[in-house]
Amino acid sequence: MNIDMSSWQGRIDPEDGDNGMRFHQKVQPADKANEPGITLLGFACDEGVFRNKGRIGACEGPSEIRKALANMAWHHQLPIYDGGDTHCDNHDLTKAQKCLADNISQALHQQHFPLTMGGGHEVAWASFQGLANHLIQIGISTPPQIGIINFDAHFDLRTPRGDSLTGSSGTPFAQVAEFCASQNWPFHYACLGVSRTSNTQALFNKADDLNVLTVEDHQIHSTSLQSIQESLATFIEQCDHLYLTIDMDVFPAATAPGVSAPAAHGVDYSMVEALLNPILNAKSKRGENKLRLADIAEYNPRYDIDGHTSRLAARLIWTILRSLNNELYVQGV
Template structure:
């Protein structure tokens, strides 16, 4: 497990009732762990570096853990921690494969993996873990990939980066003969070139712009999401914190000028969570180097807490 000093916090022993905080219910993930959730840290920002972003997200997993540690448990009776996977000597692809192995292991033990990044290159590692676990059954399942992000991350490049994970997923699906179902919320028109919009349409990506969400009816978006969820058998949810306005998430690789409001992100995440179809999730781009008062890590911990709630 991660350094025990990270999992420390207040203990309200002088108060009646359930006063447990997450640092009091966390335990190491091991071969006998089952039927709960586990955190997996992806301490890597090599993909961000390759994508010419602001590095520092490799420190994100522990920053989020520190904020999680002191949150009230609120129904979370047990939480596992599988520690961190580090990217060594810039070998991103190897780190992604190690992450995939950890995600697969958790799923094989009926444990929900919540991966803490790290750059958004984390997404491809999480996806590979899901795909490896499902193996041939992925051909009969309809996996819906939901991404909260200001960017499509569909870049074409000879080298994997934080800008390529969903392009890599689309290629993996094409080669495996699996349908690529990709839904993206919070896309910034000014954060993506016309070529990326064209590529998204060619791949059949369903997306909502940050401006649409800002001025649209949230209930309508919720109903549309429920329709997408009804057509899916399994869901993989990934959150790039740069989907949020810069005042809510300053500590990211590419802060957003507009962004998608936190309450709307949380509302849609809850709908996805309540579907009972969520198989894995990750939170990316928490960059403590550029954070202010730990705000981005606090927001990430809040979203993580939502995802960790039992169904």
């Protein structure tokens, strides 16, 4: 395994000892992992964005997110590892997704929490496959109750066809729905921050047909927050495993300019953070975290301004990882 650790550089405050540590001083290569912790994975791919007629550049996202995360203060408990990047060679998206899915399954098998930095939102199909494969490998006896929670301006429920027959950044949750139907698994999907101007009526109809928990961008504000949190809590209650995915275009363009499809309205960061709380704090009956994996998608450095979006992505990762503490999921059904 050849892992490039060059992005992990930053300030060092030796006078503060262990209390002055930053992320870049704590991250180790995944091949040095000797105890369960957090595995950061990069998905340096925007082939799905290209197929979906979006603005390419998200393949450069993982390294820039690492640089933004590197200098953040360390207030975490679990060991953290870098598992390197998965690339999409020769436009072979299916192969790239399988490679990432295998890496995620391996991390879960080793009792790590995998967090993937994209890359286009085609990462979601790989993330779900990684969790599904892991659950199958450990011998689940009943269909798993997996809840997908997506903060996104788009449903990403397009049907693969034409040049995108094997998928794109706009198809991952349609692919998940088809997989679940083929396995007789339930499909639990929540999409928070949807922009009606960016999704056709056909996509809203499909979301209704699939019983998707839908909250539009303009509906998320301080006066509606409690009601949305209650709906989200009900959604989480029916799930045993949670997969969190955040598309950076859920935020307003002024906050997150570095994305493939900037949002005219978007959702304020404080609202997203408040809605993350019930997800990050969700526990099983055994007291373990329900959240099994997460990813950040669609960060595009080519359109960022002064690192605004990379720092926002890094802050989201920082927040997610701090919530884990020492309560990783113990392997089993």
